[in-house]
Amino acid sequence: MPQLNCPQCSQVLEPSDVTCPKCGASLAVVTLLAEQHWLGRKRGGLGTGSLRPMSVEQLVPRLGDLLLAQGYITEAQLQEALARRAQGSGSRLLGQILMEMGAVTRETLDRVIARQILELQNALLQANRTLEQNVAERTAELEMALLKLTELNQLKSNIVTNISNELHTSLTHIKSYVTLLTEGELGQLAPAQQEALSATLDAVNRLEQSLEGLIAYAASARGEMTLNLRSVRITPFVDEVLQRVRPAAEQKGLRLDRRLNITQPIFLGDEEKLFWVLLQLLNNAIKFTPQGGSVMLNVSDEGHRVRFSVQDTGIGIPADRLEEIFEDFRRLDGSTTRHYTGTGLGLALVRRIVEAHGARIHVESQEGRGSTFSFAVPASAMPSA
Ligand SMILES: Nc1ncnc2c1ncn2[C@@H]1O[C@H](COP(=O)(O)OP(=O)(O)OP(=O)(O)O)[C@@H](O)[C@H]1O
Ligand SMILES: [Mg+2]
Structure with a gap:
């Protein structure tokens, strides 16, 4: 018979133990909790959000199923035990009823429960391993995404700076010529021409302001803002x-x-x-x-x-x-x-x-x-x- 350990503190157990001799935990309860955890994982994800509370009564029929599957009881005996339990207050354990019926011995019952604990313990270990692996994978993915985002942000702000600087240089030329023209330095202008040029100068000034804003934004996005x-x-x-x-x-x-x-x-x-x-x-x-x-x-x-x-x-x-x-x-x-x-x-x-x-x-x-x-x-x- 394989060795049994308490799912809570790993103490080695005897098949007849009902409570753990080391941590005193009720083996039925910790088994139930372990199973809940395992089922939560099975039901779709390891998140606690997927766990549904499970009562002791829900665990008992599972014991009946197990006894049935391993050939210790017949379907008729199981049905009878379930019926007897339903007639009573419902608080009696199925295993106890089966023993009273003489369908199983105490020893068989302990063996089956012990086996169940062992399986749950293995499932728990496996669940923990999968959880750790999932967490490690998600962390690596997040780190990679963060790195990519930082690179993209850097790239974006470099592009904005380069384009804005290019545009700004060309705009400075346009602005100087438009200013020369409006001030009459390159010859006298008709009033309509003067008006058109001053509207152009306004637009150039607005564009210049937007570009300066963009250049300042890109610098600040790179964390390069210095105050004077x-x-x-x-x-x-x-x-x-x-x-x-x-x-x-x-x-x-x-x-x-x-x-x-x-x-x-x-x-x-x-x-x-x-x-x-x-x-x-x-x-x-x-x-x-x-x-x-x-x-x-x-x-x-x-x-x-x-x-x-x-x-x-x-x-x-x-x-x-x-x-x-x-x-x-x-x-x-x-x-x-x-x-x-x-x-x-x-x-x-x-x-x-x-x-x-x-x-x-x-x-x-x-x-x-x-x-x-x-x-x-x-x-x-x-x-x-
Ligand atoms: N005084 C305001 N009254 C109403 N809405 C405003 C006012 N100031 C800003 N907003 C709203 O906030 C938005 C963002 O303002 P923000 O100054 O960042 O951009 P913008 O004026 O649209 O463009 P930009 O300033 O880059 O030329 C505006 O588009 C507008 O919807
Ligand atoms: Mg604005």
């Missing part, structure tokens, strides 16, 4: 940004105001990058606010920080999509009839720049009512020389 921290005077900084976006606001018939509520005139940050951030937020506010609305740039003290916020009375953003808008290339206007231009990179980069300053970008919005985007950077004591 300086003390910056708030009022001239804010006025310059507003001056840059005023033509677009006027063209759309929007009010553009600023409200400064500050006692600290200086903030600490990367002036160029935060200028770009405010430009993006204001451009979005203008873009997504219908004619007749207003856009406001507020700056206020917040302890030792200065909060910049851009508020509009535009189309707003649904509450459940407020997180999405900061994802790379994400635009909410996904319909085929695109009302608004853009690449969907503005806010992704805005978030990276703001977070690089140790701050968070905050957004509040109500559909049809408007949105407010804000962030706070440290106030600074001294202006940089």
Whole structure:
């Protein structure tokens, strides 16, 4: 007879043991648990989600089946034992009833149960081995997928940088000639030509801004964002940004105001990058606010920080999509009839720049009512020389 071990602590067992002499566990219960585990695996996967709770009663007929299969009892004896159990309270064990009927001896019963324990133990061992193997395989697959994704991201950002740089170089040539032409350096122009060229220059400027955004995005995606921290005077900084976006606001018939509520005139940050951030937020506010609305740039003290916020009375953003808008290339206007231009990179980069300053970008919005985007950077004591 092969050696039996307790499924819980591996103690060597005698066929007559009902509880484990070492860990004291009830052998019926641990066997039941072991079987549950094994059946869970058989039923489709090793996940505990596939396990169904099993009662002791469910195990007993299996013992009957086993006795039947091994020729210790007949079908008629099994049926009779089941019937007797059904007549009683149902709590009596089938093996006990079969013994009372004289169909099996205690010794036979112990032998069959012991054999059952052994089989379950082997199945458990096998299940554990398979589980370990599965986990190892999945881990290797995940590591490979992660490596591939990292490589792909690197590749994507390299491609974006290369193409953007190429386009930027060509655009610089176009811009210089268009500027020379508009300024009359290459000869006098008719008013219509002048108008056409200044529209061209506007478009070139917008394109240049998009390309600069793309180059900055690709660099930040590679984790190459470096900040050039300086003390910056708030009022001239804010006025310059507003001056840059005023033509677009006027063209759309929007009010553009600023409200400064500050006692600290200086903030600490990367002036160029935060200028770009405010430009993006204001451009979005203008873009997504219908004619007749207003856009406001507020700056206020917040302890030792200065909060910049851009508020509009535009189309707003649904509450459940407020997180999405900061994802790379994400635009909410996904319909085929695109009302608004853009690449969907503005806010992704805005978030990276703001977070690089140790701050968070905050957004509040109500559909049809408007949105407010804000962030706070440290106030600074001294202006940089
Ligand atoms: N002020 C706003 N009001 C309403 N929706 C906004 C506002 N700002 C951003 N969004 C929504 O968030 C999306 C993402 O903004 P983001 O600035 O990243 O991209 P974009 O403006 O579409 O393109 P890009 O800035 O790259 O030119 C926008 O397409 C728009 O759906
Ligand atoms: Mg934008």
